[in-house]
Amino acid sequence: QQQVKQSPQSLIVQKGGISIINCAYENTAFDYFPWYQQFPGKGPALLIAIRPDVSEKKEGRFTISFNKSAKQFSLHIMDSQPGDSATYFCAARTYNQGGKLIFGQGTELSVKP
Amino acid sequence: DTAVSQTPKYLVTQMGNDKSIKCEQNLGHDTMYWYKQDSKKFLKIMFSYNNKELIINETVPNRFSPKSPDKAHLNLHINSLELGDSAVYFCASSQTSGLLYEQYFGPGTRLTVT
Secondary structure, three states: OOOEEEEOOEEEEEOOOOEEEEEEEOOOOEEEEEEEEEOOOOOOEEEEEEOOOOOEEEEOOEEEEEEOOOOEEEEEEOOOOHHHOEEEEEEEEEOOOOOOEEEOOOEEEEEEO | OOOEEEEOOEEEEOOOOOEEEEEEEOOOOOEEEEEEEOOOOOEEEEEEEEOOEEEEEOOOOOOEEEEEEEOOEEEEEEOOOOHHHOEEEEEEEEOOOOOOOOOEEOOOEEEEEO
16 A cells, blocks of 8 residues: 555656656645656756645656545656656655655656757 | 755666665755665655654665654664665655645665675
8 A cells, every 4th residue: 555656667758758757656645746857877857846735746747746636646757858768756744754755666758859 | 046956966886785875855855765666666765854854664674764853864774785786766845834745856776786
């Protein structure tokens, strides 16, 4: 019940296209859902985050869509660029577990020029 | 100006040795974490300290011992290193007041046990 399932494992998108990464969870106690971006040799960096009382959050080309009833959330990257090529992780947290983040398995995104 | 820093960045050692990884954050956060990223890039929390107090201790072998001398530092000591300990270890920090608890990660320490 503590798992966060992420798909696809890898994604290839043409420059200018839309990248979509999906995550699903079971634990309804999760109250915060961040997305992290990780470049090779670097630490994960917070990209965008959402709380379950909001159905969508947009920051620039990055949008989180959240479906509370389906227990699913997704990251959309509009106008994907080669510089977006990285590994993306969704995560979830429960308030009463000391800030512990449960991560999805990661999606390796490659944007072709 | 690095927010969360770790030393060393690379650590190559032999089985059976004892090694330490150090982490420091200058964000003024009150909570620090250690995560392990395996060869498949899966990230899993190991420990968390809040104001120098251990609050999360996942199922981690006793050979791993975190120590927090103050709120800005969290070190990880590993005894009797095994091949399976090879991974990238990330330190992170967050501030527990406020709603979002954003966690900021360090650059990682790649541990290779031979």
